[in-house]
Amino acid sequence: MITHRLKDIQSSTERAITPFHIFQMDKEGLKPYKNPHSKDHFCFIFVQQGTMHMQVEDRRYVVGEGNICLIFPEQLSSKEKISKDFHGYMVLFDEVLFCSDILKNELKIYNYNLSEKLNHLELPETERDDIKMLLGQVEKLYHDLTSVKKEQARFYIKILLLKLVEYAHKKWDESLPVNDKSKIYARFLELLERNYKTERSVSWYAEKLNISPKKLNEITKKLAGLTSIETIHTRIMNEIKQLLLLSNYSHKEIAFELGFNSPAALNKFVKAKLDETPTDLQQQLAQMYTT
Numbered sequence: 001m002i003t004h005r006l007k008d009i010q011s012s013t014e015r016a017i018t019p020f021h022i023f024q025m026d027k028e029g030l031k032p033y034k035n036p037h038s039k040d041h042f043c044f045i046f047v048q049q050g051t052m053h054m055q056v057e058d059r060r061y062v063v064g065e066g067n068i069c070l071i072f073p074e075q076l077s078s079k080e081k082i083s084k085d086f087h088g089y090m091v092l093f094d095e096v097l098f099c100s101d102i103l104k105n106e107l108k109i110y111n112y113n114l115s116e117k118l119n120h121l122e123l124p125e126t127e128r129d130d131i132k133m134l135l136g137q138v139e140k141l142y143h144d145l146t147s148v149k150k151e152q153a154r155f156y157i158k159i160l161l162l163k164l165v166e167y168a169h170k171k172w173d174e175s176l177p178v179n180d181k182s183k184i185y186a187r188f189l190e191l192l193e194r195n196y197k198t199e200r201s202v203s204w205y206a207e208k209l210n211i212s213p214k215k216l217n218e219i220t221k222k223l224a225g226l227t228s229i230e231t232i233h234t235r236i237m238n239e240i241k242q243l244l245l246l247s248n249y250s251h252k253e254i255a256f257e258l259g260f261n262s263p264a265a266l267n268k269f270v271k272a273k274l275d276e277t278p279t280d281l282q283q284q285l286a287q288m289y290t291t
Helices: 012-017 028-033 100-104 114-119 125-142 147-173 180-195 202-208 213-224 228-246 251-257 263-274 278-288
Strands: 002-004 020-026 037-039 042-049 052-056 059-063 067-071 077-080 087-093
Touching (some): 020 028, 020 125, 020 147, 028 077, 037 077, 042 125, 052 067, 059 067, 059 114, 087 125, 114 147, 125 147, 180 202, 180 213, 180 228, 202 213, 213 228, 228 251, 228 263, 228 278, 251 263, 251 278, 263 278
Antiparallel strands (some): 020 087, 042 067, 052 059, 052 077
């Protein structure tokens, strides 16, 4: 499986002065991204004209004019059925530019399920104009970079990303006020991301959040439609799929990487969730991303 690396895309001079890369692209420019692949960086696409079909993990999108796609590092994606008149912007950038510290602290309520929310957005006309303006400024600075202009471009990209985060939050979470429940849910997901390889019990997370397991379950069910244990198991299963498809790990290595006592325990977990073995799942994923 191909992994695109930002350092391989940039020239040596460019790597030395900027953590991002921006260019206008057409159908030909998307060829390297057509087949299933992952990246070690963020990939932002703004479609100005034409359409394409895109798959991210197990989700499929039809991406058209005025649409935004943000692919996160390590997400598996492919681009298909790209129209001849396709044209848009692509911006590649590293973790530093994605406001990660801000989203994990001051804006953590916006952070849960963020990667899926930003994989595909259909923007209204007013939002499109703002994005075009910001991208135009970044592109102009990019082609005449100085130390000061580099910082200006970085700020424009951050503004663009924060606008998308806010828009996605409003679009998908209008019914969820910024209250104690949503804050607890955001903290739960933050804890889960750091500890899912070693901590699997709802009671452990509930204790860390100073609430009862029953209360945590009520919150996750209301905000995400999943129970707490389903949320934990979904995160583990997503990692299993990634490792089966993208790594060279054996099933034994995957089992110990994810905190299972043995390959048999991994097999039992996958069988219980999907009614198939890790080998069956691996073959199914390989077929999904090669057809």
